[in-house]
Amino acid sequence: MNRVIGAILVCGGAWLARAGDTPASLDHEAPARTFASRQSTLAGALSARIAAAQAGAVIEIGAGVYHEHLRIDKPLTLIGRPGAIIDGAGSGDIVEIAAEGVTFRGFTVRNTGIDLEQENAAIRVLAGRATIEDNVLEDVLFGIDLRSAPDCVVRGNRIGGKALDIARRGDGLRLWRSDRGVIENNVLHDGRDAILWYSSGIKVRGNRSDDCRYGLHLMFSDDVVIEDNTLSGNSVGIYLMYSAGVEITRNRLVRNRGPSGYGIGLKEADRFSVRENLITGNRVGVYLDGSPFTTKQPGVFTRNIFAFNDIGVTFLPSARGNEFTDNNFIDNIDQVAVSGRGALTGNRFWKGERGNFWSDYTGYDRDADGIGDFVHESRTLFESMTERNPEMRLFLFSPAQQAIEFVGRAVPAVRPEAKFEDEVPRMRPVEIGFAKAESGVRSMTLAATAFGLLAIGGGVLRAARKDGGP
Amino acid sequence: MxxxxxxxxxxxxxxxxxxxxxxxxxxxxxxxxxxxxxxxxxxxxxxxxxxxxxxxxxxxxxxxxxxxxxxxxxxxxxxxxxxxxxxxxxxxxxxxxxxxxxxxxxxxxxxxxxxxxxxxxxxxxxxxxxxxxxxxxxxxxxxxxxxxxxxxxxxxxxxxxxxxxxxxxxxxxxxxxxxxxxxxxxxxxxxxxxxxxxxxxxxxxxxxxxxxxxxxxxGAGTVVHLVIPAAARERAMAELRAGGLVPTLNGVGVLVGVDAARKAAPFRLLAEAGVPVDDFELLREGGHGTAHGRKEHA
Amino acid sequence: MIAAAIHSGIQVTSGAERVPPGLARNVMTISGRELRDAVRARWFVLYTLAFAGLGLAISLVSATATGGSGLASFGRTTAGMINLVLLVVPLMALTAGAGAIASDRERGMLQYLLAQPVSRLEVLLGKYLGLAGALLSCICLGLGACAGVLAWKGMGTDPAAVLWLAGLSFGLALAMLSCGVLISTLAGRASVAVGTAVFAWLTLVFVSDLGLMAGAMALRMRIEQLFALSVMNPLQVFKMWSLHAADASLDVLGPAGLYATEEYGKWLHALFAGCLLAWIVVPLAAAAVTLSRRSPI
Structure with a gap:
């Protein structure tokens, strides 16, 4: 039934296309003999099908490039077959969903306009209960933009931004006053932000964001669950502002190194927990500014790995009431820093018998209970120097730094105040279910590298000795 | 060349x-x-x-x-x-x-x-x-x-x-x-x-x-360097002086200037007096004082 | 009869005058001998053992500290290695270079060598290359052993970073060797040369950095001035370059590093290469001039 309608529409479309003299249409001289799924570049073909469809209909669209701007104003299910491409030809929005209960699945949507004022989007959703699934969005200013669209599902989409500099890009994903949605298994790259505005009760799960500005940004959005996402190479991984009741669990926050470069930033956030995240290679692992905002509930940080960040955790003086237990602090250049001059009073790095693992702990464990016999105190002269004069970090890793540390230990007069204490430091890292990275392959190449270097060194020796023989 | x-x-x-x-x-x-x-x-x-x-x-x-x-x-x-x-x-x-x-x-x-x-x-x-x-x-x-x-x-x-x-x-x-x-x-x-x-x-x-x-x-300026055991040196000096020669002591023996044609004279004198001579060397004497050159460093 | 025996040992090309070997051949001959001498020397063995031993200690400690989590991007290992290289390699190269000419001159060997059909430049380059070979061997053995331990412990250290570190260490060694050789040609006695080399090492490793730190804080130096001054120090260049190679950026070094990355971008490698190259070529050239002007006795 649908196919018949499609064929008729295609014939009409072909005639229209000729009249409009679209150059691309010249390649397809005999539209009448072509089946709909083969057809392409038919202006208005999809719109016509939508117009002709009844509410609740399922429309399958075959392969082809459709230069169209769609508006879906009735509850339809649109399914793009492989190769179904909707091209916005570089202007305006492309798909607008204006009715509740629309499903839009399987399309490639590409080439929006670049007007930031108009917020040109690939898919704009203006009504609730939409399902946007398995689409590929390419070369788009805004990707999926939900405006007052509650109960939507955005799942399995791949959203690629335009090759513009960051100031001229749009958000890959934006929710505006759209509660109770599910954002799942999407991949975003080269966009500006994935951002939630005034949208509560959202589940953000299993998404991936690379090379964007904010991997995930919450503004005034409460009771959000953020789980199993991978946010890497963004300017900032996750940034919570003015949001409460957020659970951040099992995410990977890797190498987010923009100008601020936080793995997780928390500004005036409240009732939050941060558990079992892998936070590595960021400029700042966790950045705490005025969080928790109220003192109703402490900020919970447990079983996270803070590794190889420039700074593990940065506290602004306004951040009080956080508890860090059972975290691994591994080789962050600065494990914990206080921005500006201030102490870490009001934040705790141990609770009862639960402390953290510190890779720079120098004590030992004579009674073998897994807890170091001495308090872990952080006080290094160089660190306190660089916190006051950040440009001194230029001398990091140099023997001069060692010399300064040595002076700091040897001369009590210049020894800085201890920044914080952990009375029950762990001797061994907490085992956290994260994969052992991809070290297998690397170990082999590393072994090969080792062998190569040894071979060069040994070869030179051999040559030298052999040449000398009588 | x-x-x-x-x-x-x-x-x-x-x-x-x-x-x-x-x-x-x-x-x-x-x-x-x-x-x-x-x-x-x-x-x-x-x-x-x-x-x-x-x-x-x-x-x-x-x-x-x-x-x-x-x-x-x-x-x-x-x-x-x-x-x-x-x-x-x-x-x-x-x-x-x-x-x-x-x-x-x-x-x-x-x-x-x-x-x-x-x-x-x-x-x-x-x-x-x-x-x-x-x-x-x-x-x-x-x-x-x-x-x-x-x-x-x-x-x-x-x-x-x-x-x-x-x-x-x-x-x-x-x-x-x-x-x-x-x-x-x-x-x-x-x-x-x-x-x-x-x-x-x-x-x-x-x-x-x-x-x-x-x-x-x-010819006129040859010096004979005589290596003489320490104990016998003083006696050798005395004998050579008595024979009309002008000896001087050095580290291991005695230097004595002789005429080129009479280089054996000191040996004869010492042999007659029973002074042992272990070794000898012929050195040249320049016009300016003593020149002994067992090791001449440039 | 004796003369005849001596003559028969050599094929004499009678008549036509033989042409002396070219620069490259003589340099190879001399460098081969120098290398052989160097790797037999006590200093070489001691430095190599110290370098490899400390490097292994760092590798093992960092492998334990990360608890075998297999995570490693930029961490204690690389930082520790850089630190180790900064301490050991310049000292080794400077003292090796300082011994090259001065002690030969003192013992009359230089005079004897130069009485042969060789030029002074050949002697200098030959000695330089020979010692460079010994240093290369030391660096490769040390870092190779460390990489082996890291691989065995399953650390995710980036092999490329290790190779970069090895290459840059060699670059640093060449620069320091040039300085050492220059000191050697200038110094009157071998002991003076070695003393001066140790002093130069102290200056480059500690004094200049600490002085720059103090100066920067006291004079409220601008970041670009601070960066420009620190690039003068080949040790800093080595450090920044290895960090850049391991991390693709310098922002780990704070505002000054950020400034460098933003200001120079892709040219940063060229800048570093230029600085290091200048530290290799200029002292060596100065040493060549000094050697050609000075009497070898």
Missing amino acids: ISIEHVTKRFGRGRAVSDVCLDVGTGDSVALWGLNGAGKTTLIRCVLGLISFEGRICVGGHDVGSRGKRARMLIGYVPQELSFYDELRVSEAVVFFSKLKGLGVPALDAVLGGVGLSGHEAKRIRELSGGMKQRLALAIAMLGDPPVLILDEVTASLDACGREEFVSLLAGLSGSGRTMLFASHRVEEVASLAKRVAVLEKGKLERVQSPFEFASAL
Whole structure:
């Protein structure tokens, strides 16, 4: 039934296309003999099908490039077959969903306009209960933009931004006053932000964001669950502002190194927990500014790995009431820093018998209970120097730094105040279910590298000795 | 073969070599004779291009200043004392210098055998005696059979026996059209090796003589160095004075000046008095006080 | 008869005058001997053992500290290695270079060598290359052993970073060797040369950095001035370059590093290469001039 309608529409479309003299249409001289799924570049073909469809209909669209701007104003299910491409030809929005209960699945949507004022989007959703699934969005200013669209599902989409500099890009994903949605298994790259505005009760799960500005940004959005996402190479991984009741669990926050470069930033956030995240290679692992905002509930940080960040955790003086237990602090250049001059009073790095693992702990464990016999105190002269004069970090890793540390230990007069204490430091890292990275392959190449270097060194020796023989 | 034209070498305000002109033809053999500081070694260093100087020196037509490598290619050089990497084996040293002279790997047996070092290939240089080192240096100098041989007081650090051996080795080389220039302070070396003697005084080339002229000019000024056991020295002094000679004590014995024709006189005197003489040496005396030259350092 | 025996050992090309070997051949001959001498020397063995031993200690400690989590991007290992290289390699190269000419001159070997058909430049380059070979061997053995331990412990250290570190260490070694050789040609005595080399090491490793730190804080130096001054120090160049190679940015070094990355961008490698190259070429050239002017006695 649908196919018949499609064929008729295609014939009409072909005639229209000729009249409009679209150059691309010249390649397809005999539209009448072509089946709909083969057809392409038919202006208005999809719109016509939508117009002709009844509410609740399922429309399958075959392969082809459709230069169209769609508006879906009735509850339809649109399914793009492989190769179904909707091209916005570089202007305006492309798909607008204006009715509740629309499903839009399987399309490639590409080439929006670049007007930031108009917020040109690939898919704009203006009504609730939409399902946007398995689409590929390419070369788009805004990707999926939900405006007052509650109960939507955005799942399995791949959203690629335009090759513009960051100031001229749009958000890959934006929710505006759209509660109770599910954002799942999407991949975003080269966009500006994935951002939630005034949208509560959202589940953000299993998404991936690379090379964007904010991997995930919450503004005034409460009771959000953020789980199993991978946010890497963004300017900032996750940034919570003015949001409460957020659970951040099992995410990977890797190498987010923009100008601020936080793995997780928390500004005036409240009732939050941060558990079992892998936070590595960021400029700042966790950045705490005025969080928790109220003192109703402490900020919970447990079983996270803070590794190889420039700074593990940065506290602004306004951040009080956080508890860090059972975290691994591994080789962050600065494990914990206080921005500006201030102490870490009001934040705790141990609770009862639960402390953290510190890779720079120098004590030992004579009674073998897994807890170091001495308090872990952080006080290094160089660190306190660089916190006051950040440009001194230029001398990091140099023997001069060692010399300064040595002076700091040897001369009590210049020894800085201890920044914080952990009375029950762990001797061994907490085992956290994260994969052992991809070290297998690397170990082999590393072994090969080792062998190569040894071979060069040994070869030179051999040559030298052999040449000398009588 | 070697032409030295108006060579002057200044050290600070002083002149170590002053306007020396000397031509050494092919097959000629010239001894440089003079006191310590007369400029013998300095002149040799100039010829080797080791130090800068005013004037011009050519070896085989190559200016040692601008074409030093070509010039040194024609020269075999034996220093006063071979100082080279102590840890190197004899064979390694020979191979090394052979490569530097653009030769292939030499037949070690022949090279070392010629100077009596067969069987010492595997020894390290530090294990060699002074005489062996000098013979190694000679073997190295002779690599590639260079037309010019330059020797700088090569026997100065050898004992009497080693010296004699070495000089005879050199005497064997001096024929066959080879050009030699050597510094020495030993009459017997000059007599057996030189065809001409260039006498240097205070950096100036005073005269060039035949060995015969040289020896007779030197006649009046011979000094005999007698090695005498410590206990007998005072007695020897007394006996020599009684015999009309003028002895002076030195570290291991007595120096006494004699007429060239009466060199045996002190021996006779001492033998008659029963004073033991362990060893002796003939030294030259210049016009300016005592000159004893067991080891003359430049 | 003896003469005949000597002559027979050598094939004499009679008549035509032989041409002395070219620069390259003589340099190879001399460098081969120098290398052989160096790797037999006590200093080489001691430095190599110290370098490899400390490097292994760092590798093992960092492998334990990360608890075998297999995570490693930029961490204690690389930082520790950089630190180790900064301490050991310049000292080794400077003292090796300082011994090269001065002690030979003192013992009369230089004079004897130069009395052969070789030029002074050949002697200098030969010695330089020979010692460079010894240093290369030391660096490769040390870092190779460390990489082996890291691989065995399953650390995710980036092999490329290890190779970069090895290459840059060698670059640093060459620069320091040049300085050492220059010191050697200038110094009158071997002991003076070695003393000066140790002093130069102290200056480059500690004094200049600490002085720059103090100066920057006291004079409120601008970041670009601070960066420009620190690039003068080859050790800093080595450090920044290895960090850049391991991390593709310098922002780990704070505002000054950020400034460098933003200001120079892709040219940063060229800047570092230029600085290091200048530290290799200029002292060596100065040493060549000094050697050609000075008497070898």
